[in-house]
Amino acid sequence: MKWEEINTQICSIARTLSIVGDRWTLLIIRDIFMGLRRFSEIQSSLEITKHRLSDRLHKLQQGGIIEKRTVDPSGKRFEYFLTEKGLDLYPVLIGLVQWGDRWESGQYGEPVRYRHKVCGELMRPHYCCDQCGVPLHPSEIENCPGPAVKKLADETQFANLPLRVKKLLGSTDSR
Amino acid sequence: MKWEEINTQICSIARTLSIVGDRWTLLIIRDIFMGLRRFSEIQSSLEITKHRLSDRLHKLQQGGIIEKRTVDPSGKRFEYFLTEKGLDLYPVLIGLVQWGDRWESGQYGEPVRYRHKVCGELMRPHYCCDQCGVPLHPSEIENCPGPAVKKLADETQFANLPLRVKKLLGSTDSR
């Protein structure tokens, strides 16, 4: 299977990575979250080549992650903004930051710390259950077949999945 | 800048991606989380070529994400397990799943749903502040310079950062 075909997998991780899993893409999104708007700002921040940045920005537009707005009357100067779909990638970035802070900060410690304006404290984000509010632990999460799997149960795509994978879709093993 | 040099950036996202940001890597980690252990299981799950999988597994071992254990007396059959460092990537996967569920499920809906064993309900994970427990919103998070930035303030690496980036490191703009 080629990388460009991974979005054919019945898996939300694969589908997400097919859009933002390319080299540089999440770093470009990071820069726009940080407030960078112009082509040249992002290019100098990442020191990425121009045609690579150009390519990635086009793909992100096609994917509905960012929006290109003209910012002058002539219509030849642009700024890039995150759409709602793009802004919703914030938890992914938080996850990457947290892991890097913990495991790859090296001798100097974390580059950036985060203060929660609501309570005023320095904090670390952690995942909670939206039903009961309790912090989540991997071993306390059970996978259940979702609507997609149910509907596809009789169709070729699912029928061809290895038995092992079918089992896992309904299993509780998340180690 | 080349991709392999991104871990020189003073940024936890860049550092994390330098380890797990390659094609296939996060999908391999997903498979191990799902309970796949053997080379051949992962290979047939992803339909990735063998030498690519081999290369990725070596890199993940070097990065301390996975551990290769012999499972037979002859010492020629192996299984791959996540280390503590690898298990700690769970929130990153949750983030990717959630986004894919919301934005890329297509006509069939989510592939998998999640039940919280503690409360018994189907749920969606969401990020909360570990200090006050309130659900986080991007606009309510303020970036503060962390220890790394403070220590590097006089050193070349930081001195060479564009002024704009220095400002942003201490700013509150996270749209």
Add this chain to the structure above:
DNA sequence: GCAATTGGTTCCATAATAGAACCAAAAGTG
């Protein structure tokens, strides 16, 4: 004992990336 499976490696063709040069339009400068 023999075939199939496992866990790879090697070789080659194709696709992605990095670096540099180039360019036209817009904006800043005197």
Add this chain to the structure above:
DNA sequence: CACTTTTGGTTCTATTATGGAACCAATTGC
């Protein structure tokens, strides 16, 4: 206004990464 710089790219070429297939030795299943 003339001139230089900046912006936002595109094109070209060399290098690196990836995909597909063949190959192989050791182990397992029958």
